[in-house]
Amino acid sequence: MLTLSNVSLTLNNEYLIKDFSAEISAGKVLAVMGPSGVGKSSLLAYVSGTLAPEIQGSGSVTLDHTELTQVATEQRRLGLLQQAPLLFPHLSVMENVLFAIPREVSKSLRREQAKAALASVGLEQHENKLPEQLSGGQQARLALIRTLSAKPQALLLDEPFSKLDKALRQDMRELVMKAVCTHQIPAILVTHDEDDARAMAFQTCYLSGASNT
Incomplete structure (x- = not known):
């Protein structure tokens, strides 16, 4: 279980995200949607411990009863997939x-x-x-x-399919879902694509300003 409790992110003393809470069970995907600049990727960065220094974060992130905010980034055992594959060339x-x-x-x-x-x-x-x-x-x-x-003990997916064409996008969704189910790990998917959310998520949260639904 990956649990976020009352997570808030501020930039220049203004909230990007305020009191965001969610629970993601093993083998499930939570989709986080919303307009650009609302803090979706920053939310993943807070979970992974890579939040930009100009953004302040607070709130609890627990993975199997371990408080990740108290654990060094490299020891959090989180897998991250982004828009670019970031392979070693x-x-x-x-x-x-x-x-x-x-x-x-x-x-x-x-x-x-x-x-x-x-x-x-x-x-x-x-x-x-x-x-x-x-x-x-x-x-x-x-x-x-x-x-x-x-x-990894959880997956963070930051628009990982956005640069793929429609057919490849569907194939990758299926591969990721198979991995999440086979390895029984929780995942958070940040996406702008409603099809991604419908195909993968058990729950979808919509961020807008300093609120979420």
Whole structure:
């Protein structure tokens, strides 16, 4: 369970978000919608511990009874998918996935897990390529399995499908939902697309100014 309680964000002493609360169960997706500049991405940044210094945040974020606001960013075990895949351009497809797998896993098992992850999204024949040699859809799939290979306990999805065409968008929605259900992790999806919310979310919150519904 990922729980946000009375989360508020302010910029220049004005509220972006005020007293936002939500509960996201394992295997479920909460969609957060609203106009640009209302604080949707900043909400994810507060959860992940990467909030811009000019924005002040308050409120509780708990994941399985752990108060994340008291935990260092790199120890929060959250997976983040954004508009751009943010792959390491100098690393091969295989190396991008290997980089994400926890270091406590043995070298041989890490490679076995990486191969299985690539096969799960049809990239097993591309492991030696660089990211720039992949199509946009392939890069998106690689970004997803790299994120999942880090074994996150929750997913934060910041407009991850916005640069994909309609067919690829549907494929990626299905892949992400399959991952959320299979791994039984909660997820927050920030999107401008009503179709994303309808296809994925068990609940949708609409942000407008310093309010939410």
